[in-house]
Amino acid sequence: MTVANLLPMPVLLPLLGAALTLVARRHPRVQVAISIAVLAASLAVAATLMWSTHHDGPIALWLGAWSEPLGIALVADRISALMLLISSFVILVVLVFAIGQGVADGDEDSPLAIYFPTYLVLSAGVSNAFLAGDLFNLFVSFEMLLFASFVLLTLGGSGTRIRAGTTYVIVSMVSSFLFLSAIAGVYAATGTVNLAQLSLRLPEIDPTVSLxxxxxxxxxxxxxxxxxxxxxxxxxxxxxxxxxxxxxFAGLLTKVGVYAIVRTQFLLFPESPLHHLIMGAGLLTMIIGILGAVAQPGIKRMLSFTLVSHIGYMLFGIGLASESGVSAAIFYIAHHITVQTALFLISGLIERVGGSTVIDRLGGLAASTPVLAVLFFVPAMNLAGIPPFSGFVGKVGLLQAGTQDGSVIAWTLVVGSVVTSLLTLYAVAKTWSAAFWRPRAVEGQDQTFEMPTLTPSFGRLSDAIGAAVAAQRPSTPIAPPPAVTQVERPMPPLMLGAAAAVVAFSLGLSLFAGPLFTYTDAAARQMLSSDAYVRAVLPEEAP
Structure with a gap:
């Protein structure tokens, strides 16, 4: 069997696993075993594809009995293989974290029966997006993610989750309609939706239509x-x-969108006049996002705004459209997937130990749980870009690429990147100091409450405090309820180990930043020149 025949496995294995876990819905241990086995196999396939694409170039496989180029093409090159490997690792480790929560909480009545198949469908959608060789298959990937995301967002059925899920679905449906419209327009203008064919035909159409x-x-x-x-x-x-x-979600879903921008921008529109528009959007995303993060009283909302903000760094490199800029952007995507995932997992451990993720309700955790303090501190400093972490390496790469460009917008983004990094450091340092270093808030002290999240057991409020303020809006100052107590629970080893594994992986990216940057340099060269991609998909039509 050739390596190309492995291309469908990261999609087919999770879908097969989803079907099997549905059949085994009354047997949670069987569901766990199937899910772990399927995702571990997908991770192994992703590692094999990354090795093969790095040494042998892009690989493609046409599915179905259709003659080329009418069939469905799956394609892997350096960037898609890297994204596939990191996403497979993150998906597997987060599942272990979720299993640890279920075991620790003894949550026999939680909706785990639907959680496992839906989670595996999400994994298949992410993998399919990275491997899709045509726009319509990419659209199918986004729809798989939409279906799975809505189910996962609304687990537990609380009003807060239903509202959040409804907003997410409405936004996603609008983008899906726009995507279908764009696909229809592309097909009308070129007669194909295959990415390799589009790279050859789009330069021949009217520039206004292409724009x-x-x-x-x-x-x-x-x-x-x-x-x-x-x-x-x-x-x-x-x-x-x-x-x-x-x-x-924080680690992967937004990165699928960024990957789609990278793929279409350089494969389909290499001579685009919109590079400065992308850089401007990156600058606004950085600044607006980090200002929102600084103002948040809760850890999860603060991390959500930093997630938005750091998408701007990726757009910075994409907009530069140079080898060094694209390489730094790819490196930063890999770094950010692991760091953002780690911080959200650790926020769950903070909520478990401290009873809340509202900063004003936390304190003294460094003394009671020093391991948790270190686990939060490392990815927080990594996110802020403190040397010698991978965040610093990625940002230095972007700043160097910006100064090499030398344009006004590039220098503006260099300044904006530094300011954003400093404000990120302020936001995460403030959070760490308040939650871990200062003494715990005394009972009866005026505090700020945030809409509580449901526990990791997928449906129950974390404690009596959450129930008392469930009807309040996020960040609404209110008087504390009487007899406030902070419920502390120990950290289950499986949850702690999963979070530590993601942190260790992020440190691995820092330790091997040199080889990784060499890899992303090669990926950027491959991305900026579409010849190898086209030859792998359409050897007869390649220039």
């Missing part, structure tokens, strides 16, 4: 990636989800 199609696609993927001003939905949706769900 309109590019703007439509950028708008669609900008919504998916939470690019300002299309990012308002994210901070209200992610914090309300169960911790494992918000962690995998």
């Amino acid at each position: 309109a199609l590019q703007l439509m696609l950028l708008t669609v993927f900008g919504i998916k990636a939470a690019v300002f001003p299309m990012s308002a939905w994210l901070p209200d949706s992610y914090p309300s989800a169960p911790v494992p769900v918000s962690a995998v």
Whole structure:
């Protein structure tokens, strides 16, 4: 069997696993075993594909009995293989974290029967998006993510989650309509939706039509990636989800949108006049997002706004459209997936130990749980770009690429990147100091409450405090309820180990930043020159 025959496995294995876990819905241990086995196999396939694409170039596989190029093409090159490997690792570890929660809480009545198949469908959608060789298959990937995301967001059926899920679905349906419209326009103009064929045909159509199609696609993927001003939905949706769900969403879903921008921007529109528009959107996304993060009283909402803000760094590198800029953007995507996932998982541990994720209700955790203090501190400093972490390496790469460009907008983004990094440091340092270093708030002290999230057991309020303030709006100052107590629970080893594994992986990216940057340099060169991609998909039509 050739390596190309492995291309469908990251999609087919999770879908098969989803079917099997539905059959085994009355047997949670069987569901756990199937899910772990399927995701571990997908991770192994992703590692094999990454090795093969790095040494042998892009690989493609046509599915179905249709003659080329009418069939469905799956394609892997350096960037898609890297994204596939990191996403497979994150999805597997977050599932282990979720299993640890269920075991620790003894949650026999929680909706785990539907959680496992839906989570596996989400994994298949993410993998399919990275491997899709045509626009319609990419659209199918987004629809798989929409279906799975809505179910996962609304687990537990609380009013907060239903509202957040409804907002997410409405925004996603609007973007899906725009995406279908863009696909129809692309097909009408070129007669194909295959990405390799489009790279050959789009330069031949009217430039005005090509620009309109590019703007439509950028708008669609900008919504998916939470690019300002299309990012308002994210901070209200992610914090309300169960911790494992918000962690995998924060780590992966927006990056699928960013990946789609990278793929279409350089494969379909390499001579685009919109590079400065992308850079401007990146600057606004950075600044608006981090200002929102600084103002948040809750850890999860603060992390959600930093998630939006740091999408701007990726747009910075994409907009530069140079080898060094694209390489730094790819590196930063890989870094941010792991760091953001780790921080959301650790926020769940903070809520478990401290009884809340509202900063004013926390304190003294460094003394009671020093391991948790270290686990939060490392990815927080990584996110802020403190040396020698991978966040610092990625940001330095972007700043160097910006100074090499030398344009006014590039220098403006260099300054904006530094300011955003400093404000990120302020936001995470304030959170760490308040939650871990200062003494715990005394009972009866005026405090600020945030809409509580449901526990990791997918449906129950974390404690009596959450029940007392469930009807309050986020960040609404109110008087504390009488006889406030902070409920502390120990950290289950499986949850702690999963969070530590993601932190360790992020440190691995820092330790091997040199080889990783060499890899992303090669991925950027491959991305900026579409010849190898086209030859792998359409050897007879390649130039």
